[in-house]
Amino acid sequence: MALLELYTEYNRVWIPDAEHVWKSAEIMRDFHFGDNVLELLLEDGTEHYYPVDPSKPQLPPLRNPDILVGENDLTALSYLHEPAVLHNLRVRFVESRIIYTYCGIILVAVNPYKQLPIYGDAIIHAYSGQNMGDMDPHIFAVAEEAYKQMARNHKNQSIIVSGESGAGKTVSARYAMRYFAVVSKSGSKTRVEDKVLASNPVTEAIGNAKTTRNDNSSRFGKYTEISFDRKYRIIGANMRTYLLEKSRVVFQADNERNYHIFYQMCSCAHLPEFKNLRLLSADKFRYTCMGGDITIEGIDDKKDMDETRQTFSLLGLKEDFQSDVFKVLAAILHLGNVEIRNSGDDKSSPSDPHLAVFCELLGVNAEGLVRWLCHRRIVLVAETVVKPMPKKRAVNARDALAKQIYAHLFDCIINRINTALKVPGKQHAFIGVLDIYGFETFDINSFEQFCINYANEKLQQQFNLHVFKLEQEEYMKEDIPWTLIDFYDNQPVIDLIEAKMGILDLLDEECLFPQGTDQSWLQKLYNYLDANPLFEKPRLSNEAFVIQHFADKVEYQCKGFLEKNRDALYEELVDIMRASKFPFLASFFQEEEQSTVTSKGVKVRPARPGVKPANKQLRTSVGDKFRSSLSLLMETLNATTPHYVRCIKPNDEKLPFEYDSSRVVQQLRACGVLETIRISAQSYPSRWTYIEFYSRYSILMLYQEADLNDKKQTCKIVLQRLIQDPNQYKFGRTKIFFRAGQVAYLEKLRLDRLRGACIIIQKHVRGWSQRRKYLRMREAAIILQQYIRGKRTVRKTVTAATLKQAWAAVVIQRHFRGYRMRQIYQVVRLASITIQAFTRGWIARKRYKKMMEEQKALVLQKYARAWLARRRFQTMRRLVLNVQLSYRVQKLRKKIEEQNKENRGLVERLTSLANTHSQTVDRLQGVEAQLEKSTNQKASLEAREKKVKEDTIAQLQKQIDVLILEKQKLEKKFETSTKEAKGNMSKDQRVCYLLIAENNIEIQRQDHEKEVETLKGEIKRLKEERVSLHRKIEEGGQVNSDLQEQVIQLTKHVKVIPELRRDLNNLQNQRNNMDRKMKQQSEQARAKMTEITRQLLGGVVEEEVLLGLTPDDSEKIYEVEDLLAAFEGLQKATRILESHQREQKETYETQLEGLKLKVDHLQNENSKLQNLFQEKSNVNENIRQEVSRLSSENSVIPELKLQVSEVQRQKRELEAHVEEQKRELKEKAEDYISSARRKKVTTFAFSFQDFEEQLDQRDRLIKRLQNQIKSLETSQKAKQTSSPAIPKDYLGMLEYKREDEPRLIQNIILDLRPKGVVVNMIPGLPAYILFMCVRHADYLNDEVKLKSLMNAIISAVKKVIMSHHKDFDLLSFWLSNTYQLLNCLKQYSGEEEFMKQNTPRQKKNCLQNFDLSEHRQILSDLAIHIYHQFITVMEKSLTPAIVPGMLEHESLQGISSMKPTGFRKRSNSIYEDSDTHTISSIIQQLSVFHFTMTQHGMEQGLIKQAVKQMFFLVGATTLNNIMLRKDMCSCRKGMQIRCNISYLEEWLKEKDLQSSNAIDTLRPLSQAAWLLQVNKSTDEDAKEITEKCTELNSVQIVKILNSYTPIDDFEKRVTSSFVRKVQSLLQDREGSTQLMLDTDYRFQVTFPFSPSSQALELIQVPNSLHLGFLTRI
16 A cells, blocks of 8 residues: 555654644645645644645655554664654653663663662563563663573674763663673682672773763773673673773863762762872862762762772772872872962963972872973984973873873773683683774864764664665575665764774874964865865854764864874973882883884774873874774774664653653764664564464454465465565565564454444434333323323223213213122132131141141151161260270270290299299209108107107106006005004104105106106197198198199180181181182171180180180170170189189199109290290290290280271271262262372372271281280291291381391482382382381381481482482482381371371370480471472473463454564564463473372472462563563453462362462552553542452552553553552552562461371382382391
């Protein structure tokens, strides 16, 4: 379509304006060829007639559609011209507060004169790795592009920052270098990147000054090469400087300052280290007070001085060097205060105390300095003449000396900085940052402006060639026919300046003449260059010349050109400086002499003009040196890939966000931006990818043209139909190229189509509304007509007779109707009564029936509730019995422990008994011998007794006989004496003799009785000895009877044991086969258990008969009293049996021989049992203990029967429960996909594991009973085999040897992979195995082994994590296992807080000997480290999909936010559907994370924390991109974001993770999306925004409002007044002021204690782990 056809009604154009350069106007009437005027309507409502030449119409430039205004790239504009660029920059800068804009390959940076929060490290990391054009324009984007191209293409890069003073060049260059320092850490201890950044404060202090345009203006050009190694890390830097403004040292204009370093030193004059410099205030020195104001608002010179000194130190410049620098600077200030006075005609002499200070500081000869400051030596042919100089020339000589010293000092500092920035290592590539002055034009332009503009001419030429080259490459890449584009070539201007007989050549030639002047040089320019069209002579001046530069015409004043080009310094002053006693100063001029003699070729680094030699040989001028250094710079730039940054100064008053169009357009013309636009506009400036064109203009396609399969062909067909002229567009490989204005025409067609569609919709809606309104009105009119017509008819037909008839008819009707109504009422009343009767009867019957049903229900409920109560009672009773059983088991355990203690004593007693038994045998043998001896003694004693009796009797008989004889003799004598004395004695004497005789007889009788008693006592003693011997014999017999009783009982129970053992083995086999044949063998299990019960009852029938039990009731549950009674009955029965055995004993002598043999046999058995006990010391039950426990086991047999019955019942219940769970699993498993199925299977596996745990508990009970019964046959098996099988009850420990520890760590940690066999095993199996090994070391009380194992575990896990720090599966696996091991260490630590949920067996398995709290802390720290690495890996996997999936992908069909992208999208314009990330990609990745964590058995709390962290990353990354991407700030994009958030929320619900609070981390993003959609126009809207956007800070809200971009013309932009209103409402809001969210933020991780129900004693080590050296204990 022809451009002329676009000048139609309602389109807008730009017309020139004196104040604003350009202003907008709307076309009032279509323009046709031949019209001489264009009718326009200005924005203020006035009409304007724009004159047009009918023959060659020069129409004003068209204005772009509003949708294209505010674009990131100016080349995306449909109309590319000066007013469009100016307006786009204004909209972005003033309304959106965006300072950066792309213009093709140029980054236009407008100085905001305000600190903005867009340069933090978070912003740097946001731009790092991003393609240029993906984010909003930024200096960081240019730096990233340069860094990326250097790494990708292995080619050096350059960033050229230019602009006039005050535009922000220095700050932009500083931020670019800061970006490189942050993204490419050197990795060395020298911190080169910090030194590179530290060089900026130093160079700014000695090279920057305040000017009328800028408070921190760089008065020199600087090219910084940042060197990188092969890993693209900074290894050093080097600076080159250009054209230092030396004249500023001795002269400053009004409101300007000298270099910052002078004022910084004066502000610190009071410090001790500056006392010897004798500094004064800055207003006391001539060189620092010329400009008037010595301070800068907002700048603290003292603070800046501290920073300068710190950076000196950071660069390695020591205190001595700093002191020397400050001495030279102070001497320059004192030199400026040296006053030169006239001492006569054309004579001068210095007279000032500052001269002495100068000489003292620099160590120069004062007399020589005084002389040669005021005199000049002239060398003639025959003699040398010393001539005094006038005051003016003496002052110039003083100032020249000051300038020369400062220039040398500047070069010296730069050289020292370069030395400090050199780091050992080979440079692989570099990025150069050029901070150079832009094109300058002032009211008075001198030699400095001439050199600056000359440099900009060279840079502009290089820029034009580069732009031309890029355009050519773009066309060739897209297979577009290349046509030569006419672009401005400034080579003639460059030739005018640097060619032979050019301006610089003539200037150097004039400088060779001693008498040459500026005027004579100017006259030569007029003579030689007058014919050049680019050189002009001013009309009103003979002291200036004009050059037509690429940007503008500049008039230069010739005054001072020669002097500045010569840069003269008298040889005498140089000699004085060279002879200085201050080595630092003398080295300046020594180097100059050496460089003059030895220099070959041009090597200027830095490009600083040297001091002229004193001889008459050809000297190198400042202009020549600058030309050489500029040529070197251009060679460097041509060898690199350039990137351009053009800094724009928006106003001269330095006001924030104020836009002066006239000043901006002047700089745009000067910096080459408009030239770029012009080159682009000459060809095909607008470029769209096919997918962008299809998405944007699908509304213009016909139904037949829309083809989703081949979008490229569809675009071609549509475009050929819409634009008839094929020259207006070209089809490339990936993009469509449009001529200027064609995109605007397509936008117009699109807008017309949308407007037409809106009109059609409005037409139908309004028609429907009007029809509906019409029908309502018509219906109302008809009704009104009916009433009105009825009234009229009544009025026409009514008369008196008619009224009477009507009244009579009414009366008749009344009565008739009353009659009829009464009749109807009666019928209705009768019917109602009838209905009521039937209804009430039916209700009564129903109520009766209901009452009956309720009564029956009550009866049923009574019985049901009774049944339920009985069932609850039985359940409770069973529960109580279970509790009692558990209590009794615990009690039995305690009893067993006590019996174990007793057994140990009994073992000792058994040992002592064996010894006693042997002693008893010896004693029995001794007793037998004694018995034989006692028998012999008895026989001898009887014989002796008999003999003694006989002897005694014989003696007594003899004595009696003797006594009888004596008696007879005495009687005879008595008779004789009586006879004799009868006559002689009296009667009393006879009595006395008789008494004496009786007494003697009595005494004799008593003596005989005593002898008899003595004999009786001896007999009694012998009898007692006999009794004691009999008692000893009975005791030996008792011992032998006890042993015989034990043997009998052992023999009895050995008969019972095989049956019990066989039954319990059947139970064990049933339990092992339960998983495979659960359903088929349930009935068999019940039958077998019944058989087992019957057999158990049969085995103990005698005991039950004795105890009075009922063996027929196998289901009876005994209470505690019954068990106690049974125990007492058993004791009674035992006593009865013992009595029966005692009654059946044979004689003592017969039993004694048999018992001797049995005692010998038992003694041998005891010795064997003792040896076996010593060999199996680690087994809790031993054979000799079982011998002592046989009697106690008899009382346990009834309880064993009860426990077996209870186990049988519980086993049947568990079998039914497991069968039900399996059936539910089978039904659920068919409804899920594979991933969900695996999750459910895992969940059911855990629940099934719980049931298995319960079965295992019952199984352990069976095992315990089995072990107790097996213990009864231990002694018998000990007799039958030498190595009996020991019954095992696993203790949840794994035994290993110390030398196997490396193998354990290697197999279970280092070589283990989560994708192998471990996945199918118990989650956390490695952790359980390691803990079981730890338990065994604790059980052995082996501290060395325990610590060695724990340290090896921690070290191995660290090694695995370090070696596979990017393996997500492995990190997830070891995070889960580390957490599980940590939980095990807590659960089994023995601490009360961790044992609340432990089972009794788990409490028994607690660690006994060591406190591992220190190792727990180390393990916790390791788990935290693994978690953070785990999160990092997840972030790296998820991050690439976040921005494309959440922002760029069009998740809502029919809602497109595609807009033109401009030049910066060229490298990324190829659209590939297969590589596009969507919200489904994010959800899929999150699902993979969740499945892996769940598969590895990670605790749910940890999973929730990880998901919350991922959601925070999604929200923060998305929000940060919204903040940095203006093209994403639209209403439709807000709708898409909220839709994507809803998808994520649904995913959380699906995974049951709502309690993780992950969705709360997306609240800032959700509020940002809401803010993009809400109305933004009224005060109520502003108040609503401040109330609802609580998660966004004020900076973020304002940024979104400023960046809001309409997609269509129907949307409105956010006005500046509304943004200010929102800002005022947000002033009191506290919180962060950061623009970006910290995506590296980590929520604090916690590891909640989660006890495991896994029974350690049930864990088996799979063979696939190759851990055969581990032994289960």
